[in-house]
Amino acid sequence: MITLDGREVLTVEQAAERANVARKTFTGYVAKGTAPAKDDEIDARTPVWFPETIDEWRPRKGRAKRT
Numbered sequence: 001m002i003t004l005d006g007r008e009v010l011t012v013e014q015a016a017e018r019a020n021v022a023r024k025t026f027t028g029y030v031a032k033g034t035a036p037a038k039d040d041e042i043d044a045r046t047p048v049w050f051p052e053t054i055d056e057w058r059p060r061k062g063r064a065k066r067t
Helices: 012-019 023-032 052-055
Strands: 002-004 007-009 040-043 045-050
Touching: 002 040, 012 023, 012 052
Parallel strands: none
Antiparallel strands: 002 007, 040 045
16 A cells, blocks of 8 residues: 555556556556546656546446447
């Protein structure tokens, strides 16, 4: 567990696991801007999210085809 200013935070790997998606899928969502914005960062290369941020967000499973 990583804490930042006394709060538990999730790394990319942990956020992906919590959202029940592969790490690569989660980083794809981050790159496209469809994942929640990072809550903070440990350093310039390590974004982190609060557990509740990931809990409130869930990727949409499947999409209806438009005709």
